[in-house]
Amino acid sequence: MLSSNMVNSSENGLKATCEQNIPAGCVIDLWVDDAAKPGKFFLSSKVRWSLEDASGAFSFGVELLDGAATDIKEWQERHV
Numbered sequence: 221m222l223s224s225n226m227v228n229s230s231e232n233g234l235k236a237t238c239e240q241n242i243p244a245g246c247v248i249d250l251w252v253d254d255a256a257k258p259g260k261f262f263l264s265s266k267v268r269w270s271l272e273d274a275s276g277a278f279s280f281g282v283e284l285l286d287g288a289a290t291d292i293k294e295w296q297e298r299h300v
Contacts, residue, residue, distance in 0.1 A: 226252065227279070231299040233268075235281045242267050242280050250282070252295075261291040 224238035234252070242248065244267050252261045265282035272278050286292055 224280075226254065229254065229299065231296045233265075233281060233283050235279060237277055237279050239277060241272065241278050242270055244269055247285070248282070259294075261295045262289075263292060263295060264290050 222238055222240055222242070224236040227235040227237060246267045248265055248267060250263045250265055252263055254261070264285045264287045266285060268281050268283050270278055270280040284292060284295065
């Protein structure tokens with residue numbers, strides 16, 4: 221398990237920061253607790269890019285994937 225901080229989000233993706241690199245192309249499952257939109261969301265995603273900054277932290281962007289066992293529909297409804 222890896223902890224990260226969400227920087228911004230949209231209906232179909234999000235940007236986050238973490239202390240470990242997650243290579244582009246990886247499919248990862250996320251538990252997202254968005255303070256601006258109460259509730260936790262279980263989302264499946266594909267890492268599209270990952271960059272290391274000067275401090276050694278990593279930023280990464282993901283595309284959210286459709287999935288029957290995920291909260292993608294609820295997530296998208298809150299981002300309309």
